[in-house]
Amino acid sequence: MLVQKRDGSTEQFDLAKIKQVIGWASQNLQVNPLQLESKISAIFNDGVKTEAIQENLTYAALSMTTAEEPHWSYVAGRLLMMKHWKETDETRQGQGFAKFVHSQVDAGLYAPHIIEHYSDEELNLAGRLLAPERDLDYDFAGADKLIKGYLVKNETPQIAYLMCALLINSQSKEKSLEFVQDLYDGLSLRRLSLATPFLRNLRRPEGNLSSCFIISMNDDLDSIFDNIKNFARISKEGGGCGVLLSNIRASGSWVRGRKDTSKGVIPIAKLFNDTATYVDQGGTRQGAVTLALDVWHADIHAFLEMQTEVGDQRAKAFDVFPQVVTPDYFWEVDGENGDWHLFDPYELRTVLDIDLVNCFGDEFVKNYKEAVKAYEQGKLQIVTVVKARELIKEIIKLHVESGLPYLFYKCTVNRLNPNKHTGIIPCGNLCVESYSNVLADEEAHTCNLISVNLANQPDFFALEISCRTAVRALDYAIDLTATPIRESNVHNNKYRTIGVGAMGLNDFLAARNTNYESGMDLINELFEEFAYACISESIKISEERGAFEAFQGSMWDTGERIEEYAKHASDPSRWESLQVAINKHGIRNSQIMAIAPNTSSSIIHGCVASILPVYSALFYDESNHRAVPIVPPYLHENPLGYKAYKHFSKYVMNDIVSTVQRWVDTGISYEMTFDLNNDQEDAFYRYQALRDAWKKGIKCIYYTRNVDLDSSCTACAN
Amino acid sequence: MSETSIIDQQAFTNTSTQIENPEFKKARLFNPDGTDELTERKLIGGNSTNLIQLNNTKYKWATKLKTTMYANFWIPQKNSLQSDRFDLLTEDQKETFTGILSFLIFLDSIQTANVPNIADYITAPEVKMLLAIQTFQEAIHADSYQYIIESVIPRELRNGIYDRWRDDKILFERNKFIAGEFQAFLDNPTEQGFKRVLIANYLLEGLYFYNGFQFFYLLAAQGAMTGASRIIKLINKDELTHVTLFRHIISETFTEADHDWVIEMTKKAVDQEVAWAHHIIGDRILGMDKKSCEHYTKHLANRRLVAIKIDPIYEGVEENPYRHLEERADMHGEGNAKGGFFTDSASYNQSNAVGGFDKF
Numbered sequence A: 001m002l003v004q005k006r007d008g009s010t011e012q013f014d015l016a017k018i019k020q021v022i023g024w025a026s027q028n029l030q031v032n033p034l035q036l037e038s039k040i041s042a043i044f045n046d047g048v049k050t051e052a053i054q055e056n057l058t059y060a061a062l063s064m065t066t067a068e069e070p071h072w073s074y075v076a077g078r079l080l081m082m083k084h085w086k087e088t089d090e091t092r093q094g095q096g097f098a099k100f101v102h103s104q105v106d107a108g109l110y111a112p113h114i115i116e117h118y119s120d121e122e123l124n125l126a127g128r129l130l131a132p133e134r135d136l137d138y139d140f141a142g143a144d145k146l147i148k149g150y151l152v153k154n155e156t157p158q159i160a161y162l163m164c165a166l167l168i169n170s171q172s173k174e175k176s177l178e179f180v181q182d183l184y185d186g187l188s189l190r191r192l193s194l195a196t197p198f199l200r201n202l203r204r205p206e207g208n209l210s211s212c213f214i215i216s217m218n219d220d221l222d223s224i225f226d227n228i229k230n231f232a233r234i235s236k237e238g239g240g241c242g243v244l245l246s247n248i249r250a251s252g253s254w255v256r257g258r259k260d261t262s263k264g265v266i267p268i269a270k271l272f273n274d275t276a277t278y279v280d281q282g283g284t285r286q287g288a289v290t291l292a293l294d295v296w297h298a299d300i301h302a303f304l305e306m307q308t309e310v311g312d313q314r315a316k317a318f319d320v321f322p323q324v325v326t327p328d329y330f331w332e333v334d335g336e337n338g339d340w341h342l343f344d345p346y347e348l349r350t351v352l353d354i355d356l357v358n359c360f361g362d363e364f365v366k367n368y369k370e371a372v373k374a375y376e377q378g379k380l381q382i383v384t385v386v387k388a389r390e391l392i393k394e395i396i397k398l399h400v401e402s403g404l405p406y407l408f409y410k411c412t413v414n415r416l417n418p419n420k421h422t423g424i425i426p427c428g429n430l431c432v433e434s435y436s437n438v439l440a441d442e443e444a445h446t447c448n449l450i451s452v453n454l455a456n457q458p459d460f461f462a463l464e465i466s467c468r469t470a471v472r473a474l475d476y477a478i479d480l481t482a483t484p485i486r487e488s489n490v491h492n493n494k495y496r497t498i499g500v501g502a503m504g505l506n507d508f509l510a511a512r513n514t515n516y517e518s519g520m521d522l523i524n525e526l527f528e529e530f531a532y533a534c535i536s537e538s539i540k541i542s543e544e545r546g547a548f549e550a551f552q553g554s555m556w557d558t559g560e561r562i563e564e565y566a567k568h569a570s571d572p573s574r575w576e577s578l579q580v581a582i583n584k585h586g587i588r589n590s591q592i593m594a595i596a597p598n599t600s601s602s603i604i605h606g607c608v609a610s611i612l613p614v615y616s617a618l619f620y621d622e623s624n625h626r627a628v629p630i631v632p633p634y635l636h637e638n639p640l641g642y643k644a645y646k647h648f649s650k651y652v653m654n655d656i657v658s659t660v661q662r663w664v665d666t667g668i669s670y671e672m673t674f675d676l677n678n679d680q681e682d683a684f685y686r687y688q689a690l691r692d693a694w695k696k697g698i699k700c701i702y703y704t705r706n707v708d709l710d711s712s713c714t715a716c717a718n
Numbered sequence B: 001m002s003e004t005s006i007i008d009q010q011a012f013t014n015t016s017t018q019i020e021n022p023e024f025k026k027a028r029l030f031n032p033d034g035t036d037e038l039t040e041r042k043l044i045g046g047n048s049t050n051l052i053q054l055n056n057t058k059y060k061w062a063t064k065l066k067t068t069m070y071a072n073f074w075i076p077q078k079n080s081l082q083s084d085r086f087d088l089l090t091e092d093q094k095e096t097f098t099g100i101l102s103f104l105i106f107l108d109s110i111q112t113a114n115v116p117n118i119a120d121y122i123t124a125p126e127v128k129m130l131l132a133i134q135t136f137q138e139a140i141h142a143d144s145y146q147y148i149i150e151s152v153i154p155r156e157l158r159n160g161i162y163d164r165w166r167d168d169k170i171l172f173e174r175n176k177f178i179a180g181e182f183q184a185f186l187d188n189p190t191e192q193g194f195k196r197v198l199i200a201n202y203l204l205e206g207l208y209f210y211n212g213f214q215f216f217y218l219l220a221a222q223g224a225m226t227g228a229s230r231i232i233k234l235i236n237k238d239e240l241t242h243v244t245l246f247r248h249i250i251s252e253t254f255t256e257a258d259h260d261w262v263i264e265m266t267k268k269a270v271d272q273e274v275a276w277a278h279h280i281i282g283d284r285i286l287g288m289d290k291k292s293c294e295h296y297t298k299h300l301a302n303r304r305l306v307a308i309k310i311d312p313i314y315e316g317v318e319e320n321p322y323r324h325l326e327e328r329a330d331m332h333g334e335g336n337a338k339g340g341f342f343t344d345s346a347s348y349n350q351s352n353a354v355g356g357f358d359k360f
């Protein structure tokens, strides 16, 4: 039998070669290579191409992946990487790193600033850091995602990481390679994970780096359409966007003095919806936007119905992610099963000169009560009175149906806003973990993200290096490229918001033979160290380069922010000395930590996403490009360490998240997972879980996932 | 025409060996003399008033199944197909993709038309109601295939897909087998014919769709046609409730005396499904081949038979060769399929999927 090689020539089929490849890919893994060999007999026929053999082997290994034999996915990953290596042979055996970089720049694949910043000698020196064998540590899902979604033509993963490290370091004042080494090691040992825009765009010409934006619009035509354009530009660059709609007058409100003329927020929501589907980065990824509306807004019902199947299809916006902003007072009113008033912000502004958007806490309560009083005196026309609880029921129904809307606990967020002295945080970003002051048409929240992979931190010392490297990389990155909109630049200069996240907490615990329930103290200790290291590094950079512009009067400046930390600290004096350092040097970034969902990057890293328990010990990822088995890294060693999320009490989950939240100065993308097959987890349970989250100081609820009803078996009962 | 008459004869021969039940007739529509007493209630040949009174049901499984069917409600248009790229499929995949669609759209069109014929003879209102929900779902399915065809397939190929059920010989043969059973019963409504229709339907919903479904999941596993695959997953969820429904109807009305002819029909359905899968999937698709299609079909047939209390008829097929694909689609509520954030919600339910709203 003949096989056809990559270059078109043929040779005699050699089974020994195949066995060799399988043996190589199985090295040091807990699998039986013979099992894979037995799967392949069917795929050979005369003239088969070597690529086809390789592809078949990879796919066969993949299909053998189970919770009992998880390592097959690593075999498949290596086979895939081997194929990729073959395709980049020239790169790997080339004549030094500098030459490679030049050829990439010449071909228009890399932006030229790399060779403007570094001499050939420096590049070749950096090239020595490359550790190619680290390419072989990926499972299939990780390797596939990385190769398909992130690598530039001719690159291997290691080259991509080194390039990112070099480019971020180009903002460094010193030319030393010390930081390059730290960052490269962090990335290539998968202790640090760059957010998607970084890892994908940094090396390319005209690549934007920012992940998260929040924009807000005023209640006039120019502002509305300017912000649609802003959103389009953000989407074009691959950023996720939050948009506050609460300033917009409600349906039935006045336009040019005529009542019943305004169409409210829904048509605007639809414009954002269609902009998101139009600006899709050449078909690769739709624009992504969360539209936020305050729970007191008169259009809240229509807003909640925006994504249900029933009703007028013209009032539907299926491609956006709704978010409901709730103040403390809303939950307090619900606690007494009281009435809740829905207002038109335009009428409040024009008749009463009250603004419910730019306030929180006591000030909100005062304004809200004043509006209620005015209504009772007959001064307001567009008011609806509902039970607060009915609105919550409505939200829970939607959670069951579509996993949305997100919930934003506005007062909790703003009480801990370090920049209360200059503004307000009106809503969350796309993944509700990153937010800061936003001012309509003037300042847009802008944030970059890097996550620390807890699964791969051998000890707290390594963790500290990872955190410090992450903070520095993010701060450098702010100055690396222009942002897509003007409001971002203003914000960047003023606040220098960054977000160091964490993922692989489940793995961290499993590797240490503990779990969420009994490891609560360890979790607390871990995140205290995490916060301490991040804040320390931001102070150090401030010492070198100065504090963020709005530092004076911020909670960092007044000492309130550190006080909050010291309250919970194992050793408060350590935190107090941090404050001394802040008083002396300031701090570089007004917000530093934010725990993102990391859905994609956790797959590249082969760890459990975010700080939450694994979805299930083996599941199939269905994000855009592939649907492949995902197995957590320590499953083989500690299968009991991976209890599926659905088996956790939501009260316990709230405890875990609020413990972590103490240390994380911005937010956490907190996904809640409910099991529809579990009768205990009914609507009332969900209601209690949401209230419990609010009481425990959780800032937001991100996606609500539902484990589906078992269609084949619900009727097996009799 | 001549083909149909052969089937008629076949149906006739089969029924002629049975003693006819004089009570076998369509349920009356307006039946003031009927009774709603549970002791008198029968699935078939009963004397119901047709009043749907769900706090007074004999078949408790029906109420539970109703909740599941409601909870599954969905419409295809909510699932975006914008990222599905037909042009990126290999020629073989394209051929299989369109071939399977033309089969599926025919099946669900027939189902939409035929389920009411079955419902006509059912005299338990709680079960009749489920058949009405099923009919609606079948219409949604046919619409879904059309939505996929119109959204992802180039214009010049579309008509070919709609016409193929007549043009493709193998496809025509197998459609004739099932639809012929349905037609034979309409032409000559005997009790035995009705039972054959029940089995034909059970096999259609429990066996026929599945190699096709797996192909979609396979494509998704390889990163292609993920939007279409998501819709198929929703259809698959519905179909499993239909299988459950017919499993119950069959279990309530069949006896051991029926086993032989049921097995015979199952074998024929298996042969047809295998022939079709070999024809349309063959050995040209990475990740599926003739051998595994046959193995899977037989494995599934055993499972369906066991569910209606008949012993497995195929040996050596205990293992499911497409387990990795089925797990991916999470058909059993194990929560092992997780949609990525940027995709449409991969699974959604109606809010009645949970109770407890009255507790607060």
Ligand SMILES: [Fe+2]
Residues within 6 Å of the ligand: B108, B111, B137, B138, B141, B235, B239
């Ligand atoms: Fe159907």
Ligand SMILES: [Fe+2]
Residues within 6 Å of the ligand: B111, B138, B205, B238, B239, B242
């Ligand atoms: Fe069906």
